[in-house]
Amino acid sequence: MLRTRVLTAVVGIPLFLVALWAPGGWLFAGVCSLLAGVGILEFRSVYSEREGHRYHLNPVLLVWGASLPLLTRLFPDMALHESLLPVLGASFLWELARAWRQGVAPIVPNLSYALFGALYIGWLMSFAVRLRNDFTPQTMYELPIEQGVLWVVWLMAMLWTGDSGAYFAGKLIGKRKIAPSISPAKTVEGSVANLILCALVGYGVGLAVGVSAPVAIATGLGVGVLGQLGDLFESALKRAVGVKDFGGILPGHGGVLDRFDSLLFSAPFVWWVVAYWV
Template structure:
């Protein structure tokens, strides 16, 4: 019972913080996902150190350099929307990111006696996996003024809409997959990675997530988004969100841990909470820029 109340309380706090950060302002959106990306990045590197002990031996300047580069990349995607004096934060972010991404490999080669190229690979993988997706969500949030959202291509969507819909669709997919899997699940999906997932639950969750988006979009949402956008975004969240969940589960199995972290009582770490979004976000960004931007 104590565990139930702990999980419930932390979930309520999590939802409140997420909604507040996403809806309040562009800056709170950026700040929310900036912090999430930094914590997720550190959890990813912890997993890498458990998977490959050689990565645990990287010097402190490498650890700090990658963290600063990750923050700089997030900052770079803000473009001209925020500024420090007369200089945009996007400009500052790009310069810091470029400098640190150049210094890191040079420092490894020149300063380290036992230079291991794979360690640089792990660091770059972390930036791609845990920072770029949130940077792309920030780009969608700050540039939503150009999104043509209705069937006739008139008007613009609020900046927070697409990121929030992705999160909602992922939640619907996960919930429906659990319910369907519990009721009729028989065939293991990826038993070597996630023994509890079934094909029936996975497919059922995807179908119901897209169906829910379609029903809501058709009857209530076409003034906000054209119906095809509801369906495609739900499909992206369901398909790539599921793959993202499996990917993080695979990393945890390789590292020999149950959770990526312990930041959230009863819910694991940041990677555990956002693993689906990490893979869904880049594909949603590609769809938005290809079919929803003017």
């Protein structure tokens, strides 16, 4: 299991960094939309069967959710409601047409599950693109780089290090369960290791990218807390439908939602820090 996780990371992280570094942020936004799309398909696959009913999650909302990261790059200043309102109108018409053709349909679950999936996955993922949208020119080791790349590297360094620290601390010294009813494998010791490492990496990398020490440490602690809450929230979603993983596209990690759950809760927080405190 560990070997598979490491091999997936060895292949995936360089590809992610290449997409992140590419000038203009277009490739990164496209990758984020692709990840959001796969995550939404995973969510749809699991949540289309609920309480003995077969739901057809509204495709208009699902496609909109998958496109939100790319739309954030295309229209950086567009507010969420500016795209949501016409999409809601189109989704209502879609459900009306489906009911017209097929008779009575579970319209509310079709819409509500789809809207939740679009916002939870697509909208939260789009905050990583918002971070990347800072195109201020910088240099790193005499190589040109855009400031947004550094913000995303800061975020991902905290998440990856904290997640790895929690995994190994839990395996080696973990005894006390932090939330056994939601995620039996997570321990208090692993959670503390996550917080400590996030604070240390947040401080170290934060100073390197131009963040003051107090803000960097506070951000690291915030990412440590929110990343773990995102992980627990995703675990609760899985437990509600009795599945272990949302998918298997990333060997050793599960699906896209299983791997990027902590990012979904942390990216909006780091964007807020960068926008208002840096």
